[in-house]
Amino acid sequence: MTHPSRETWLWLIHRGSAVAMLPFVAGHLILMMLTVRSGLSAADILGRTQGSVSLVAYYGFFVLFVSVHAALGLRTELAEKLGWRGNRLDLAAATMGLLLLATGGRAVWAVYSVSA
Amino acid sequence: MLDVAVWRGTTEGSFEHFDVPRSDSQTVLDVVTYIQRHLDTTLAYRFSCRVGVCGSCAMKVNGVARWTCRTHVSSVAGDGHLEIAPLDHLPRLRDLVCDMTPFFEKWTRAGGAFVPFEPPETTVKRGFAAIDPLSQKRLEAEAGIECIGCGVCYSECDTVGRLPEYLGPAALNRAWTLTNDERDGRGASRLRAVAGDAGCHSCHTQMSCSERCPKRLTPAASIAGLKRASALAALRGKL
Numbered sequence: 001m002t003h004p005s006r007e008t009w010l011w012l013i014h015r016g017s018a019v020a021m022l023p024f025v026a027g028h029l030i031l032m033m034l035t036v037r038s039g040l041s042a043a044d045i046l047g048r049t050q051g052s053v054s055l056v057a058y059y060g061f062f063v064l065f066v067s068v069h070a071a072l073g074l075r076t077e078l079a080e081k082l083g084w085r086g087n088r089l090d091l092a093a094a095t096m097g098l099l100l101l102a103t104g105g106r107a108v109w110a111v112y113s114v115s116a
Numbered sequence: 117m118l119d120v121a122v123w124r125g126t127t128e129g130s131f132e133h134f135d136v137p138r139s140d141s142q143t144v145l146d147v148v149t150y151i152q153r154h155l156d157t158t159l160a161y162r163f164s165c166r167v168g169v170c171g172s173c174a175m176k177v178n179g180v181a182r183w184t185c186r187t188h189v190s191s192v193a194g195d196g197h198l199e200i201a202p203l204d205h206l207p208r209l210r211d212l213v214c215d216m217t218p219f220f221e222k223w224t225r226a227g228g229a230f231v232p233f234e235p236p237e238t239t240v241k242r243g244f245a246a247i248d249p250l251s252q253k254r255l256e257a258e259a260g261i262e263c264i265g266c267g268v269c270y271s272e273c274d275t276v277g278r279l280p281e282y283l284g285p286a287a288l289n290r291a292w293t294l295t296n297d298e299r300d301g302r303g304a305s306r307l308r309a310v311a312g313d314a315g316c317h318s319c320h321t322q323m324s325c326s327e328r329c330p331k332r333l334t335p336a337a338s339i340a341g342l343k344r345a346s347a348l349a350a351l352r353g354k355l
């Protein structure tokens with residue numbers, strides 16, 4: 001058994017990011033339902049998202065919390081299911097987190113910058 | 117007659133069938149004892165008190181870990197079939213006997229020994245520690261104190277199966293009772309012992325331990341207590 005402080009912090013961050021995601025998930029679902037029901041076309045939607053700083057902030061944080069949460073969850077699974085430990089484990093989790101951050105960030109950037 | 121399949125061998129082995137007569141108020145331990153006394157004296161199993169105190173008689177009965185001395189045949193073998201096997205997640209020594217060493221080693225690693233905050237001589241001079249029976253800490257300790265060390269929870273915990281180093285429900289439950297002992301002298305060092313990479317934070321809170329504990333303890337709640345306590349200690353920079 002090693003690194004009690006680090007493991008406890010990672011546990012806290014994992015649970016904390018889950019809680020932090022809750023309002024974002026709810027907001028996202030409500031937003032999706034409203035858009036679908038109002039019958040907006042893709043072009044209409046992109047017209048509204050383009051250049052919207054609040055949208056970038058909202059989805060930016062959402063992507064950040066998802067990346068952190070998923071990476072830490074994956075870290076636990078790799079340790080349990082594949083028996084990974086040490087640097088290999090942390091590196092795999094960090095790579096996963098960065099990958100999610102990059103792809104998620106790219107998507108946010110796309111709806112912000114692309115014009116319809 | 118009961119049709120009883122009993123595990124014979126170690127990790128390698130197979131089930132052997134025995135016919136055992138039914139009787140009133142018969143326990144699973146009675147069945148195993150009958151086989152050993154009347155049908156095959158070479159059968160190895162472990163028991164001591166026969167009244168649910170010592171924790172030595174735990175086995176898997178029809179797939180579920182139970183204390184066999186307090187498990188009535190009528191409650192688990194309605195159809196007249198019994199399958200009896202050694203506990204999971206422990207080295208098998210012979211037939212129904214497991215090596216409990218890893219189980220108790222984890223109690224030691226989790227700081228399961230009582231270490232008083234003052235030398236015994238001082239306590240003797242000062243008199244008994246007066247502990248309010250209704251204090252929060254005493255109630256927390258009370259909830260987990262009656263563990264008999266049977267290993268049922270350990271056998272039923274999937275996390276122990278996947279992560280063999282995981283301290284497991286019983287050792288962590290023990291650590292939590294001591295954390296709440298006002299005479300305890302280990303404090304943060306015990307939290308450090310239980311919060312590492314195969315400690316309390318590895319628990320998935322699926323509660324098989326609490327579901328199966330024959331003493332109706334809730335190790336999962338004790339583990340949640342350790343998670344809380346270690347998280348608070350980490351936030352305060354004291355872990």
Ligand code: SF4
Nearest residue numbers: 273319320322323325
């Ligand atoms: S709640 Fe935790 S300790 Fe209990 S069985 Fe599940 S993983 Fe194991």
Ligand code: SF4
Nearest residue numbers: 263264266267269329
């Ligand atoms: S917590 Fe319950 S199941 Fe686990 S060892 Fe103690 S008495 Fe047995």
Ligand code: FES
Nearest residue numbers: 166170171173185
């Ligand atoms: S023989 Fe002691 S608890 Fe069953």
